[in-house]
Amino acid sequence: MTARIHPAWWLLAALLSIYPILANDFFTLQIGAYSLILGTIALSLTILAGYGGMVSLAQLTAAGLAAYVLPIFGTNSQGVLGIGWSHWLTIPMALLVGASFSALVGLIAVRTSGIYTIMITLAVAVSVFFFTRQNYELFNGFTGYAGIEAPKPFGYDLRAPLPFYYLCLIVAAGFGLATLYAARTPFGLSLQAVRDNPRRMAALGFSVAGIRVLAFFLAGFVAAAGGILLVFFNGRISPGTIGVDVAIDILVIAVVGGLRHPIGPFIGALAFVLLETFAIDLIARERFNSLIGTAFLLIVLFSPDGLLGLWNKIRPKIGPKISRPSLGLAGPQTGKTPQFDAAETQPISSREDTG
């Protein structure tokens, strides 16, 4: 459906563009930019899980490895490696490393399906985490790297609050829109078809594994972009950045936001960052995990489509009733998007809500 763009989207775009003017530096960076970065990494998971039906917990690892490329081949203050190449070289390299790693994970994972993918990607994520922690020659072990600077084209510091926010916004919005576009390309459609019925697609002559690995590659590219922004944001990278708990956080963000639309991970990231930042005022800092875990649990239990699904449930009750035009042939597919694969898995969104 190439329908007109809903006015709400224009409003959102305008709001995001003028946001730094309304907000102070803290809100611009720590809330705005950080949410966009986490959202971009989670978007990578949304692409795989939402459109491809493959839940990968190794997307943060792809982002982290991309982030490691910058201090290793660029500059860092640690005195280890740091070849000193320019950002023009290291950033494309980082993107490629992240995407290739993700494709590699895809190669391992595509032979399995459904629930196995989660476990295998989890195991890969953990092994890379341990490897970076033990390896001092390349990854500088437990300490990792610090003093990683964002590019300063023509002496203009991209890491200053305002430009950095816009950088993140451009990257995030770019990938979000690209995802929406790619979903309607022949590749995007075949990926969704593979999600819904891999056997039929294989019978039709499509290479199921090839489509999946390509999806992993593209998702890895998105994750790598998020990872690069993250390392500019923090100025440091260490194994802790790509630990299991953080990988789970990314999963929480993607699921809480909703896997059915690329805006989902950003909503999830915003909710997560707000909770993380302001939970101190509600409960003790140490109990943050209980709070976020409970929120996650409630969302998964009562609204499997995340906050987006919640919104879709509430909207008909509060808003004006809009009768949707019949979508003709494209009906069933466009009406309900992401569902998880595996022949015996009941799709999440068509499940009866027992809550």
Next chain:
Amino acid sequence: MRPWAHPWRFALTALAALILIWLVLAVWPDWLQDLLGRKKTFVNTLLNGLTLAGLYFLVASGFTLIFGLMRNVNLAHGSLYLMGGYIGYEVAEASGSWLLGAAAALFALASIGAILQVVVFRRMQGDDLRQTLVTIGISIVAADLMLAAWGGTTYQFEPPEGLFGAVTLPIVSTIKSSGAAVFIKYPFYRLFVLFLAVAIGLGLWVFLNKTKTGMTIRAGVDDRSMLAATGVNVDLVFVLVFALGAGLAGLAGVIGGTALSIAPGEDVRYLLASLVVVIVGGMGSIAGAAIGALLIGLAEQFGLAYFPTYGVVLTFVVMIAVLAIRPQGIMGR
């Protein structure tokens, strides 16, 4: 298993077993010592690996049983292990009896497992991904609440009286220049863990293969709907298996807490260990869990002893290698 079905495979296995027995029993000649280091290290690593494998088997057998029957990946399994450890510790401290602590952990976790099955999993039967996500949520909250209740300190159990101390094994490590043989000593408790794991494994095998309930469970693993159609109360079987799996994890918490220790973070460690074990062994198979546990336990200990830097990574290398050759796991179908 008929040895003549695969003569080469059988011959190779037999040869490997003989070499291993020789390595354990013989007094090592000098060239071997140069190659592999001291025999004491080797035998101790082997025993440590076997003990760890026993522990992993206890945790993973419940995990794989639950998956096999209900297609439910319970990612809160590690939390059940840790909670079993804590509950067992409290009871053992209060009563002064290790056995009582172990029994308390077994039954407390079995009831928690049954409650989880009825309250959470029954509501979303057949929806694997959602169950997985819910269990992740549960494990996050459980880990945090346990941290709140028991703090970040490491707890260690006193092993029961009779199992304390080391035993001398009838294995010669070296011959001293005086001609006296030096025997290898090993903590008795760890051997006990190994025996217990083997005993529980055999018990599970007998239960699953020789009793009517076990037959029902195996039928459920093969075809749930057909089992329900024959009039069996499948829901009850689910609760039973879930309780059994959770109880085993709780018991493993006490046993592992005594052999090693319990601390926050152990839940993730044992969850990952069981994940890798069942991926390697094949989901849903008890025998697979045993084989996977052996491989992973030995890989971990030998990795730590012989390649200390990357020892941790070795287990995952084993896993990826198995996946590349047999995606469904060694005993998977």
